[in-house]
Every structure is written in structure tokens, then in C-alpha cells.
Amino acid sequence: MRDAQVHAAKTEDARRIAELRTLLDQANRAYYIDASPIMSDGEFDRLLKELERLESLHPDLFDPTSPTQRVGGAPIDGFTSRRHRVPMLSIDNTYNESDLAAWHERQCSALRGGGSLFDHDLTFVADPKIDGVALSVRYERGQLVYALTRGDGVTGDDVTHAARTIRSLPLRLGPEAPEVLEVRGEVFIPLGEFDRINAEREAEGEELLANPRNACAGTLKNLNPKVAASRKLGFVAHGRGEVSDPSFAKGHWAFLQRLRELGVPTSPNSVLCRTLDEILDAVRAFNIARRTLDCATDGMVIRVNDFGHQEFLGTTNKSPRWIVAYKYPAERTTTTLLQVEHQVGKTGKITPRATLSPVQLAGTIVQHATLHNYGRIRDAATEIEGTRTDLRIGDTVLVEKAGEIIPQVVQVVLAKRPSHAQPIVAPTSCPTCEGPVEVEPAEAAEFPSLETARRCINPECPAQVREKLIWFAGRKQMDIEGLGEQTIDQIRASGVIPLDHFADIFHLHSHREALLALDRMGEKKVDKLLAGIEAAKSRGLAKVLAGMGIRYVGDSTAKMLAKRFRDLDALLAAEEWQLRPKTLSPTEAEARGLPRDPKDREETGLGQLTAPAVHAYLHSEAAQKTFRALRDVGVDLSSKDFDEGAAASSGPFAGKTIVLTGTLDTFERETLKAILERLGAKVSGSVSGKTSLVIAGASAGSKLDKARELGIEIWDEARLLKELPPDERS
Ligand SMILES: [Zn+2]
Known part of the structure; x- marks a missing residue:
């Protein structure tokens, strides 16, 4: 019973x-x-x-x-990566309607060339381009088995733990799902949710999340799925990976319909188009519709609908021919310049930063913008083409925001200048240490009043020390948990705990009592900080080099060096030419026992001018002292990335001959040159028939004219920033 x-x-x-x-x-x-x-x-x-x-x-x-x-279940220990069954290729971008029309024409004529193979009508699909994080979700027998980030397109990180928390993403599909179904789409933080999270963080005195896309990427990569569950991530499907049943859908439009029937979210703003006019209409209409959506969008993705057609058109070594992203121009708005602050960066560079009257721009409230340098303040563009003026406090300015790049002041509206507008005075001594300031003049001799940079040259400058420590401890460098900007400031302000050099960080454990005495530093927080510091000791050579903030050595150069050199000693033993084997002439190379053809030589990431500077720095008294101190406190200086045969040979810059002209705001010319060379380009000094691309900054002169004459592709700085990998943009 x-x-x-x-x-x-x-x-x-x-x-x-x-x-x-x-x-x-x-x-x-x-x-x-x-x-x-x-x-x-x-x-x-x-x-x-x-x-x-x-x-x-x-x-x-x-x-x-x-x-x-x-x-959200228990936190995971770390990420495993998996190979994508079908690679996640990148998509080419276009920025104007005529490029889009040219792409359309190429597809049509290529397919017409296919003859009777394509007897039915050619159609296209325009899908919203959501500014989120790409995800590939694999279902087997209707069950979600794993979800991967795009990664490098070949392998991605397994983020299943976080993907499971996305409420709109089904964990099970109905019995009509194919045996294997890989759905690709975009994960995003809804704008409303983003504002809610930031309001909450502000209330708790935490640092605000910079933009929805980065916040979303950070959420997916958080090892604790409770974080993802607490942020209501959204998902929209827009593509396919492996699909076991070819009859599931014959084209993209049908594929989207079938997904929708299975309960997988797709965008209601996708449009099936038959002609170029219909594509352009869709693109224009969405530019209005997108303003009311609860997710950040930056364009539309246009593709040839039929899978058979797609296969016929194929891919280049970089991206499929049958698909293209149309990106809307950056959003702009006007506001008032209230104030200018002078910030000292980790290399001593002093940057003017604008405080603006708060204004809504591209989905967020903007209150600050970069003014780049003092040359730009003295010689700013106005709303009247070709005329220039100095920028003044009280001016009405045009502010632009492109993607994740910080907003910038692009124009002065001279017609609205008030009579009380105040000129901005460039600091002649360091705003922090009052030390001497060095002015780097602009390259273009016809504008002698301009300058590209202004630096505090005092190596002990507290502002520089602070920025260096923040950089060193940062997520992308040594990733020291618990040692953020605020904690660094607090410790330095205490006056009793030394924190002036990188190695001082690793001595903090011997100041446990003093740390506990600091405001809002409980037992738990201090232990977490000390554990974070201990963990950072084993990050390896690439992270240490990137963290030191060496001029010309960013994340990717540091990694490249660590790929080539087993440890710090090997790097220090290298002669200057060994840092730039690609740049040796055939004769020099032969004498050094290297192949004559540069293509057959290893990539190191340094150029002819940057290699001597980096080599000299590594052997300088200051660097030697830092390395010794780090080694003494037990920081691992061996390479985690060592790989003798590493080289990069794809991407938008690979194989191009590029000429730089004019003044760029974001880069010094040598830095940009090194980056471009690292990305596989050849940077040349003069424009000729062999030039494939000219990158033109402000006050570009005869080279730009010549490039126009020869019909060579020309990019401005905004375009350059869009094309560079995100970690190379500053
Ligand atoms: Zn200073």
C-alpha cells in the first residue's frame, strides 16, 4: 500500500x-x-x-x-576550444551604395556566366547586422550540445555554459530538426538591459561597461554562468554551419523560415530582395527602423539567397564572395564643448580630452570625446568645407562615434561660436608633475604650427607611473584580478605601501596589514587581490612585454616576439637584425644564412625602424632593471607561445603595398607602419603604379593628389580604424 x-x-x-x-x-x-x-x-x-x-x-x-x-550552473575552470566543423569566415565590408551596386553586378554576371545551371531567378537576402558577438550553436538530434565563439574562425571557445542562459535560444528543438544543425547568429546585450546593468554598477561604485558589444563578449567569456544568467542576453540567428540534411532548406531565406518554425529567433527585419533597387530600399529603410530596436546595429548583411548559387560563387582566401556587409556611416550629433582636461598617458603623451554637454549618440549618452592632440585644437575643421579654425571652450561641435571607438570631435560649427568662447591653451609643463614637456612637430612642413604629440619627459612622473601600473595590471596584459584603477590609486595614495614599479606589485603580500587598514579593504578583498597577483606571476613573456608598455610593442607584437623567442634570455641574446629578418636585403640575408626571398623568412613583427628602437630599449638600463626586479620576485619570463614556424599571411592588408601620407591622429607613423607590416603589408614611401592603397591623414599633400590621379584606393583614418583588428586600434 x-x-x-x-x-x-x-x-x-x-x-x-x-x-x-x-x-x-x-x-x-x-x-x-x-x-x-x-x-x-x-x-x-x-x-x-x-x-x-x-x-x-x-x-x-x-x-x-x-x-x-x-x-547558470557552477563556474567552469577555463575555456576549451573546439574546431568549427565549417569555418566561420569573415565578411567583406562596403561603405557606400556604389560599392554595393558593384558587388551586386559581380554576383549577377558571375552567375549568368554559369549558364543554364541557374534557370530560376536570382534573389538576395538583406539581414540586419547586429553589433554583438558571433556564436555558433550546435544541435544534435534536437538537443543543444555546444556553443562556440567565432575565435579565429577555425577554432572557437566553448561558451556553452553561458549560451544555455540565453532565454531566447532553445535548448531543445522539435522532432522535425535535422540530425545535426549548426545555427550561427549574434549574441547581444539589449540596450535597455545594458543601461540597467550600468545603473546598477554606478550605484555600487563599480566601473561602467564601455559599450554593449564589449560587455556582451565579456559576459560570454566569464567563467561563471551566473553572470550571463543575470544579464538578459539576446540572440538572433543569421547563418548556418553544418546541416546534416541538405533538403532542410535550399536557400538562406527558407533556412531562416525553418529556424523560426523550430523556435530559433531570427530577425523580423530580414528582407528578400529581387533587384538592386530592392536591396538599396531595404538598406535605407533599415537605417531608420534600426533606431527603435533594442540592440545596437551598424549595417545590413546582403547575401545571394540560393545555397547552390553560393557554392558556385565560392570564397576568396579571406571571405565568401556571395556575401557582403553594408555599414552605415558613423553617427554624428552636435553638442557644446564645456571643458578640456589634459591627461598624461603611460608613455607621457599628454592628450586633451573634451567634456561635452551630455548628448545621446548611437544608443549611449556621450559626455567625453577625444581631441587627439593640440595641433588639432589649433587647426580644427569647420562645417564649411576647407576652412579651419581653432577650437574654443563654448563652441558647438560635431561629435562622431564609429563602432566601439571612443567618440571624437570632428568639426567646429563656427556660425554658432559665442562671443565669450575661450581659447584652449596647450600645457607647456606637465599638468601632473610640472616637469618639462617635449613637443613633436607635425611632419608636413607647410603647417609648422601643428604638432602630433606633446609629452612629459620625466620618467618618474606620477601620472605616467600610475598609467603604466594600470596598463600592466590590465585584463589584456598581466590580468591581475582585483588590481584596478581605483585600487592602484588607493594604495599609492596611502603613502605607506610602495607602488611605483611593476615589481612592487609582487611585494604587496608583505604589506598585508597595511592593505587591510585601507578604506573598504576587507580580509576577503585583500586575499583576492593577493591571490590575483600570485596568479599573474605565471602569465609568461608575451604578457610581461605587452604589460611594460614598450613603445612599438603592443599585444600582438609582444605575442609575435614570444612566438619566436623561447624566453627573455633568448630575446635579449638576439641581435637587432634578428628582430626583423623580413626586412634584410637578399644579400644581407644570405650572409646571415637566411633564405634570399623575404617570403621564405620568419615573421617577427618588427620593421626596419622599429626593430632598432625596441632592441635598444630591451638593452637599456631601465629595462634591464625592470627585468631583474621581475625575475627576483618570481615572475615567469619564459614564453608560453613559443612556435618556431609562425607567420601571418591573410587579412585585409596582406600582400598590399601601402603608402602613408599626412598626419594621423591615432597613430604615430612608425607605429602604424610596424602594425601594417605585421599584418603582411609592405609600406612604401612613394606613390606609384605598384601602390595598392594610400592611407591619408590630415594635411596630406602631393602624394594624395598623385594617388587620385592614378585611381589608387584611398582610405581616411576612420576607414583604417574600421579595418584594423580591434587590438591594434590605439
Ligand atoms: Zn609629468
Whole structure:
């Protein structure tokens, strides 16, 4: 009798569990896919709690696809990477309608060339381009098995733990799903949710998240899935990876419809187009529609619809021919310049930073913008083509924001200048240490009043020391958990704990009592900080070099050096020419026992001018002292990336001959040259028929004219920034 009762109760629970799972799945689908909720949030939470309770009573009924699994399980130890079954290739960009028309024409004529193979009409699909993080989600027999980031396109990081928490992403598909179905799409933080998170962080005195895309990437890569669960990530499907059943869909438009039927979210703003005019209409219409969406978008992706056509058109070594991204121009708005601050960076460079009257721009409120340098303040563009003026406090200015790049002041609206507008005075001594300032003049001799940089040359300058420490401890360098800007300031302000050199960080454990005495530094926080410091000791050579903030040595150069040299000693033993084997002439190379053809030589990432500077720095008294001190405190100076045969030979710059002209705001010319060379380009001094691209900054002169004459492709700085890999943009 008793057994029978227990059995009956268990059967009843199992029935209710199944019922709740179905009900909650339906509710998710109604909410996220059909946008017509079938229950209130309160009701949803109540049913979810009931399901959780029942599942905890019956562990044998565990199911990884249950809606309870979305709340985020235990943190994972680290990321594993997996190979994409079908590579995630990058997409070419266009920025204007005539380029889009040319792309359309190329597809049409190539397909017409295919003859009777394509007897039915050629169609295209325009999908919104969401500014989020690409994700590839794999379903097997209808169950979500894993989700990968794009990574380098060949392998990605497994972020299944975080993807499971995305409420709109089904964990199970219906029986009509193919055996294997890989869905590709974009994960994003809805703008409303982004504002909510920042309001919460502000209230807690935490640093604000810079923009929705970076915040989303950070959320997916957080090892603790509870973080992802607490931020209501969205997902929109826009492509396919491996699909086991070729009859599932014959084209992209049908594929999207089928996904929608399976409960996978797709964009309601996708458009099927038959002609170029329809494509252009779709692109123009979406530029208006997107302003009301709850996610950041920056363009539309246009593709040839039919999968057979796509296959016929194929891919270049970089990206598929049958797909192109059309990007909208950067958003601009006007506001008032209230004030200019002078900030000293880690290399001593003093940068003017504008405080603006707060204004809404590209989905966020903008209050600060970069003014780049003092030359730009003295000689700013105005709204009247070709005329220039100095920028003054009180001016109405045009501010632009392109992608994730910080907003910048691009123009002065001279017509609106008030009579009380104040000239901006460039500092003649360091605003922090009052030390001497060195002015780097602009290259173009016809503008002697301009300058590209102004530097505090005092190596002990507290502002520089502070910036260097922040950089060193930063996420992309030594990644020291708990040692952020505020903590560094607090420790330095205490006056009792020395924190002036990198090695001082690794002595902090001997100041535990003094740390505990600091404001808001509890036992737990101090222990976490010390553990973070201990962990950072083993990051390896690339991170140490990147963290030191050596001129010309950014993240990727540091990594390149660490790929080539086993450890610091090997790097220090290298002669100057060994840092730039690619640049040796055939005769020199032969004499050094290297192949005559530069193509056959190893890549190191340094150029003819940067290599001597880096070599000299590595052997300088200051660097030697730093290395010794770091070694003494037990920092690992061996390479984690060592790989004798590494070289890079793809990307938008690979194989191009590029000429730089004029003054660029974001880069010094030598730095940019080194970056471009690293990305596989040859940087040349003069424009000729062999030039493939000219990058023109401000006050570009005869080289630009010649490039126009020869019909060579010309990029401005904004375009350059868009094309560079994100970690090379500053
Ligand atoms: Zn200074």
C-alpha cells in the first residue's frame, strides 16, 4: 500500500515535471520568438520555482535541456576550444551604395556566366547586422550540445555554459530538426538591459561597461554562468554551419523560415530582395527602423539567397564572395564643448580630452570625446568645407562615434561660436608633475604650427607611473584580478605601501596589514587581490612585454616576439637584425644564412625602424632593471607561445603595398607602419603604379593628389580604424 502511494506520487511528479518543462519552453518561445507573452513574469518565475523544487526531489529525472538549466550552473575552470566543423569566415565590408551596386553586378554576371545551371531567378537576402558577438550553436538530434565563439574562425571557445542562459535560444528543438544543425547568429546585450546593468554598477561604485558589444563578449567569456544568467542576453540567428540534411532548406531565406518554425529567433527585419533597387530600399529603410530596436546595429548583411548559387560563387582566401556587409556611416550629433582636461598617458603623451554637454549618440549618452592632440585644437575643421579654425571652450561641435571607438570631435560649427568662447591653451609643463614637456612637430612642413604629440619627459612622473601600473595590471596584459584603477590609486595614495614599479606589485603580500587598514579593504578583498597577483606571476613573456608598455610593442607584437623567442634570455641574446629578418636585403640575408626571398623568412613583427628602437630599449638600463626586479620576485619570463614556424599571411592588408601620407591622429607613423607590416603589408614611401592603397591623414599633400590621379584606393583614418583588428586600434 505504502509503496504504491510512493510510486503514484513519483509518477505524478514526473508528469508534472514534463508538463512544466513544456509550459515554460512555450512561454519562452511566445515571449522571445512570437513577441506575444502567454504568461506574466511572476507566473513564469512561480512555475520555474516549482519545477526546480520537483527536479531537486528527483535527481534521476535530470535533463540538461530543462528550463531550470538556464539560471547558470557552477563556474567552469577555463575555456576549451573546439574546431568549427565549417569555418566561420569573415565578411567583406562596403561603405557606400556604389560599392554595393558593384558587388551586386559581380554576383549577377558571375552567375549568368554559369549558364543554364541557374534557370530560376536570382534573389538576395538583406539581414540586419547586429553589433554583438558571433556564436555558433550546435544541435544534435534536437538537443543543444555546444556553443562556440567565432575565435579565429577555425577554432572557437566553448561558451556553452553561458549560451544555455540565453532565454531566447532553445535548448531543445522539435522532432522535425535535422540530425545535426549548426545555427550561427549574434549574441547581444539589449540596450535597455545594458543601461540597467550600468545603473546598477554606478550605484555600487563599480566601473561602467564601455559599450554593449564589449560587455556582451565579456559576459560570454566569464567563467561563471551566473553572470550571463543575470544579464538578459539576446540572440538572433543569421547563418548556418553544418546541416546534416541538405533538403532542410535550399536557400538562406527558407533556412531562416525553418529556424523560426523550430523556435530559433531570427530577425523580423530580414528582407528578400529581387533587384538592386530592392536591396538599396531595404538598406535605407533599415537605417531608420534600426533606431527603435533594442540592440545596437551598424549595417545590413546582403547575401545571394540560393545555397547552390553560393557554392558556385565560392570564397576568396579571406571571405565568401556571395556575401557582403553594408555599414552605415558613423553617427554624428552636435553638442557644446564645456571643458578640456589634459591627461598624461603611460608613455607621457599628454592628450586633451573634451567634456561635452551630455548628448545621446548611437544608443549611449556621450559626455567625453577625444581631441587627439593640440595641433588639432589649433587647426580644427569647420562645417564649411576647407576652412579651419581653432577650437574654443563654448563652441558647438560635431561629435562622431564609429563602432566601439571612443567618440571624437570632428568639426567646429563656427556660425554658432559665442562671443565669450575661450581659447584652449596647450600645457607647456606637465599638468601632473610640472616637469618639462617635449613637443613633436607635425611632419608636413607647410603647417609648422601643428604638432602630433606633446609629452612629459620625466620618467618618474606620477601620472605616467600610475598609467603604466594600470596598463600592466590590465585584463589584456598581466590580468591581475582585483588590481584596478581605483585600487592602484588607493594604495599609492596611502603613502605607506610602495607602488611605483611593476615589481612592487609582487611585494604587496608583505604589506598585508597595511592593505587591510585601507578604506573598504576587507580580509576577503585583500586575499583576492593577493591571490590575483600570485596568479599573474605565471602569465609568461608575451604578457610581461605587452604589460611594460614598450613603445612599438603592443599585444600582438609582444605575442609575435614570444612566438619566436623561447624566453627573455633568448630575446635579449638576439641581435637587432634578428628582430626583423623580413626586412634584410637578399644579400644581407644570405650572409646571415637566411633564405634570399623575404617570403621564405620568419615573421617577427618588427620593421626596419622599429626593430632598432625596441632592441635598444630591451638593452637599456631601465629595462634591464625592470627585468631583474621581475625575475627576483618570481615572475615567469619564459614564453608560453613559443612556435618556431609562425607567420601571418591573410587579412585585409596582406600582400598590399601601402603608402602613408599626412598626419594621423591615432597613430604615430612608425607605429602604424610596424602594425601594417605585421599584418603582411609592405609600406612604401612613394606613390606609384605598384601602390595598392594610400592611407591619408590630415594635411596630406602631393602624394594624395598623385594617388587620385592614378585611381589608387584611398582610405581616411576612420576607414583604417574600421579595418584594423580591434587590438591594434590605439
Ligand atoms: Zn609629468
